[in-house]
Amino acid sequence: MASISLKNITFSYQYFPSISGSFFKSNAGLKHKTALSHFDLTIKDGDRVALLGVNGAGKSTLLKIIAGVIKPEQGEVQVEGQVYSFFGRSVGVLPQLSGFENLHLRGLLLDLDDDVIAEKINEIVEFTELDDDIYRPVSTYSQGMKARLTFGMLMFVDADIMLLDEGLAAGDRFFLDKAQNFIDELLDTSKILVFASHSVQLLKRFCNKAILIDQGQIIEYGELDEVLMSYNHIKDKKT
Amino acid sequence: MDFISDLKEGFRRSRLWKRLAVLELKTRYQGAFIGTFWILLTLILKVGMLSLVYAMVLQKDIKEYVMFLALGVLTWNFISAAIISSGVVFTKAGNFLQQMKLPHSVFVFQNIYRETLVLVLYQLFAIPLVIAIKGFDFISITWLWALLGYVVIVLNAFFVNMWLGWLAVRFRDVQPFLSSVVMILFLITPVLWPPPPGFSDSILFQLNPFYHLLELIRAPILHNVIPVTSFMVGLGCLLFNMMICVIFYPRVRDRLVLWL
Numbered sequence: 001m002a003s004i005s006l007k008n009i010t011f012s013y014q015y016f017p018s019i020s021g022s023f024f025k026s027n028a029g030l031k032h033k034t035a036l037s038h039f040d041l042t043i044k045d046g047d048r049v050a051l052l053g054v055n056g057a058g059k060s061t062l063l064k065i066i067a068g069v070i071k072p073e074q075g076e077v078q079v080e081g082q083v084y085s086f087f088g089r090s091v092g093v094l095p096q097l098s099g100f101e102n103l104h105l106r107g108l109l110l111d112l113d114d115d116v117i118a119e120k121i122n123e124i125v126e127f128t129e130l131d132d133d134i135y136r137p138v139s140t141y142s143q144g145m146k147a148r149l150t151f152g153m154l155m156f157v158d159a160d161i162m163l164l165d166e167g168l169a170a171g172d173r174f175f176l177d178k179a180q181n182f183i184d185e186l187l188d189t190s191k192i193l194v195f196a197s198h199s200v201q202l203l204k205r206f207c208n209k210a211i212l213i214d215q216g217q218i219i220e221y222g223e224l225d226e227v228l229m230s231y232n233h234i235k236d237k238k239t
Numbered sequence: 240m241d242f243i244s245d246l247k248e249g250f251r252r253s254r255l256w257k258r259l260a261v262l263e264l265k266t267r268y269q270g271a272f273i274g275t276f277w278i279l280l281t282l283i284l285k286v287g288m289l290s291l292v293y294a295m296v297l298q299k300d301i302k303e304y305v306m307f308l309a310l311g312v313l314t315w316n317f318i319s320a321a322i323i324s325s326g327v328v329f330t331k332a333g334n335f336l337q338q339m340k341l342p343h344s345v346f347v348f349q350n351i352y353r354e355t356l357v358l359v360l361y362q363l364f365a366i367p368l369v370i371a372i373k374g375f376d377f378i379s380i381t382w383l384w385a386l387l388g389y390v391v392i393v394l395n396a397f398f399v400n401m402w403l404g405w406l407a408v409r410f411r412d413v414q415p416f417l418s419s420v421v422m423i424l425f426l427i428t429p430v431l432w433p434p435p436p437g438f439s440d441s442i443l444f445q446l447n448p449f450y451h452l453l454e455l456i457r458a459p460i461l462h463n464v465i466p467v468t469s470f471m472v473g474l475g476c477l478l479f480n481m482m483i484c485v486i487f488y489p490r491v492r493d494r495l496v497l498w499l
């Protein structure tokens with residue numbers, strides 16, 4: 001049984017101030033910005049949750065906390081099941097290496113065995129139709145090929161919990177259809193999906209529930225269509 | 240996860256850090272005709288040019304001096320690389336650390352493994368050089384102490400890389416400061432010149448841990464002597480560096496990602 005449970009989570013970012021000011025002005029000292037405050041959330045097996053919210057609402061932060069990348073200052077995080085997180089498209093791709101090397105590294109990062117990695121890479125190369133281009137440095141790839149490669153990185157996993165942050169639009173239309181079918185399958189095998197995206201089309205396709213976040217708080221959690229309605233209200237109010 | 244389990248978990252991921260280290264070395268010389276052989280060539284050029292000039296300036300016998308210089312320079316190269324690279328060890332890994340949970344030590348292992356590979360490569364020049372000048376009879380069992388000396392140096396480098404790495408991420412003043420400090424250390428440590436006769440006991444040298452680290456290598460190979468004091472200093476430094484890591488790890492563990 002996969003499940004995610006967050007209790008009373010408070011988290012604030014720490015960052016160095018911007019380099020504005022005069023030449024000799026110090027830029028030292030960490031600043032804080034609260035991203036989530038007193039956040040409670042339970043996601044159960046079978047839930048496919050869309051994260052909705054305007055930019056800066058705390059969606060990515062929430063995903064990072066579930067993935068265990070960052071630890072909240074306060075509160076309890078309980079995640080059961082194998083997590084696979086995929087945040088953005090360029091993250092973790094080294095452009096000077098070939099696509100093949102990047103895939104291999106991804107496999108090592110996920111702590112897979114050598115034979116599993118080799119097997120998966122074969123599958124991925126075949127699926128993404130990158131063929132011999134896989135041996136070229138990623139810096140020479142077109143946008144579409146990069147998108148295919150990063151999409152291919154998703155294929156490494158049989159995770160119980162998938163965390164996705166944006167960036168699933170993959171390559172040209174022909175590849176997109178193929179990719180959609182693959183994601184359908186992937187989502188059937190993974191038990192929980194948490195997906196942050198601004199594409200209503202993608203969300204409608206993959207999610208059945210939705211969470212609306214604003215200023216670090218949950219505004220609404222329920223069926224996708226209902227939450228989408230309130231999301232549009234918020235958007236209207238802000239514009 | 241405490242510091243020890245971070246080390247264990249990091250060490251277990253050796254396939255990852257070895258691969259990252261090798262790729263890093265290779266990308267450094269991507270497109271170059273002689274590739275990673277540049278590592279060796281730059282050392283040979285450096286030692287060659289420096290010994291021509293400094294043997295004259297210091298009025299030393301060039302054969303003796305070139306051995307002294309080669310061993311000193313290559314060991315110093317390792318030490319300075321370990322210090323300077325700690326400024327970026329975690330920032331470089333930012334992409335990975337921000338995407339998944341990984342032990343800190345993975346990236347320190349990567350760094351030290353990379354520099355150790357370079358160090359081993361350097362020996363391909365230094366050892367034959369010594370043998371070429373002194374003949375095979377010069378090889379002695381005492382040389383094993385130099386090997387042990389390298390173990391002490393590499394272990395020290397590992398823990399320094401870890402805590403200086405944390406410090407450089409938290410305080411942005413550290414990284415620009417590091418290369419200047421290493422330059423100053425290079426000038427006050429007997430790398431290019433041996434301590435003048437009668438002055439090797441000066442506190443200016445005896446209190447300089449880098450002098451002792453170099454002696455760990457030079458004394459056994461060049462003078463067939465086991466540098467006992469230097470070993471004590473090296474082990475003392477190791478203990479100190481380990482303590483810093485153990486003490487600060489709990490405070491840094493969860494915050495490192497936020498500072499990147």
